[in-house]
Amino acid sequence: MLFTDAVVAIAVTLLVLPLVEVVTESKTEGLTAVEVITEHRPQIFTFLLSFVVIVRFWLVHHRVFEHVRRYNTRLIQLNLGWLLLIVILPFPTEIIGSFETSRFTSGLYIGTILVLSLCQSGLVLMIRRHPDLEDPDNPVTRGELINSIVTAGLFGLAFVLAALVPNVGFYALFLLFLTPVISRPLAKRTA
Amino acid sequence: MLFTDAVVAIAVTLLVLPLVEVVTESKTEGLTAVEVITEHRPQIFTFLLSFVVIVRFWLVHHRVFEHVRRYNTRLIQLNLGWLLLIVILPFPTEIIGSFETSRFTSGLYIGTILVLSLCQSGLVLMIRRHPDLEDPDNPVTRGELINSIVTAGLFGLAFVLAALVPNVGFYALFLLFLTPVISRPLAKRTA
Amino acid sequence: MLFTDAVVAIAVTLLVLPLVEVVTESKTEGLTAVEVITEHRPQIFTFLLSFVVIVRFWLVHHRVFEHVRRYNTRLIQLNLGWLLLIVILPFPTEIIGSFETSRFTSGLYIGTILVLSLCQSGLVLMIRRHPDLEDPDNPVTRGELINSIVTAGLFGLAFVLAALVPNVGFYALFLLFLTPVISRPLAKRTA
């Protein structure tokens, strides 16, 4: 879907706009050029974080849609839900960049990605279950299915940790490094 | 038309920018991260509303242009009018998100969508009436024609209600749920 | 060239952003929703003007590039100059929307379009003069060449009028309506 690629390309490029605005504000506040960087490390960090998040989800999404030979209305609708979450992501990104990390801000940000991740799993499941959507010569693999479910599960866990336990914040996202550790043995066992 | 898809993709993604700006403003006003959400529910709602509006019109537009085998100047001009309305939509969106709902604001917003909807019906009619534009193997169906006219009619009704009756506001848009109820029997009768 | 289409699509969609910002400013200044429209008619007018300008140049550009079968470095460079002028157009647009019309502001705006128009004529000339660029089955027509030169000439005249004669301003652009009146007889005579 060309439309999906275009929206992702725009969303990822718009992430820089708040950083650009920060420069103008810093100047009116009398900061120096060095302080623009040092005083806005959280914004620069969240820019990078959201860049990586969007790009990673898009890469997986891209691979998933290689298994699709035909679209139906439901698939398009779920994909538009996926796109809505990509489009809205700069909003929680700006919130976590502008405010102190709290259970609310990290929960909001990770929660948004959790819903995005659930949409992604939903897309994988829908394609796998509908032979009229799936390309018979290139079906969704068991490994991709397990991977997308494990990813969503770990984002769920990260969300719970960030929203309930104080001072965990974005460190909860380190859980995602466990994705291959969990999904590979599972893929083997069920194979 | 690739150009149309690109403009729609950009318009839909730009909708988030006012939400991003709201965060910076909220911080300078001394709001908390939670209040950024609770105090700006109208902006978040209108973001979602315009996202759905643009995406729905695009889906129908996309299907309509599958019936086209050749373009002429008139079709391109009407399509550019359609694009102008997609491009301008973030302006009334921002107005209804920033100001109290009144007969003016809801009339302005629904009026913009009404004109967009008239352009869409115009495109359907133009393609159906010009055999040199229409793909003979895949003509515009009677159902699509009726659907686009009923949609425009209901937006017209919603516009009149919102602009004339106080306190109706965006509830007038619920009329659009009647589209299938009205257009299906009409499509059958004339079939 | 896909890249050209993408840049034009973005430039034309970005034109709405200053209008969106006007809403936020108006609210902090205590204007009503109606006054957002009535007090910013110049900005709305210049938005529409630049939308039409960009879209018209793009349509002609699109048709011109249908005659191209191969690119060379010079053609790409001139096209990037064309793109630079499309990309920068929102800047003079914002100036004429924000400041009183004067010989400087209307000269700056029409001057930018004049340079854009000279680039366009340059592209047409370059394609026509280089048989290795031009598609032999679909060469640039004499009419297209004359049309592009007459357009550039009238923008030149409009620029001179707007920059030298007080109170002419954007009315100078009405000269462009003479394009077909002048170029059609010329195309016939030289045919």
Place this chain on the structure above:
Amino acid sequence: MLFTDAVVAIAVTLLVLPLVEVVTESKTEGLTAVEVITEHRPQIFTFLLSFVVIVRFWLVHHRVFEHVRRYNTRLIQLNLGWLLLIVILPFPTEIIGSFETSRFTSGLYIGTILVLSLCQSGLVLMIRRHPDLEDPDNPVTRGELINSIVTAGLFGLAFVLAALVPNVGFYALFLLFLTPVISRPLAKRTA
């Protein structure tokens, strides 16, 4: 890669947004339309500089990817790094446009382009060394490889000069004019 082209098109078009904002600010500060231009020459200059930088890197990138017949994960990752640098470039652009030129600001800007240039060389090297990526009928030429390395080397030198020697600033970028002078003889000698 269509995604790359889209991101570059957006990044290059977004460069104008700070110029547009400058107009609104100038008006609230009571400047005249002429002063918008004369007082913001640094911003206009840096807009043009970054436009040229992005467009030049994209042209080379485009030519490099014509040698690719297949992608692997590593190539995609390095390309996403390249894209990250394109996306972030408006941030240092705004810094050098807003603040006095210093060793820090010119070092930051040239440093960003240096990393971009290293990514570009990395892409060229990776394609040349992996026969499964490279199109055997259209391999990366020795000249392209040398050119990309010389470019990165000159950006490295420019970075060192700008960051260490006071008052050099962006004049260090004139070093890049040496690219053909250095790389052509090298390409011949090694051929």
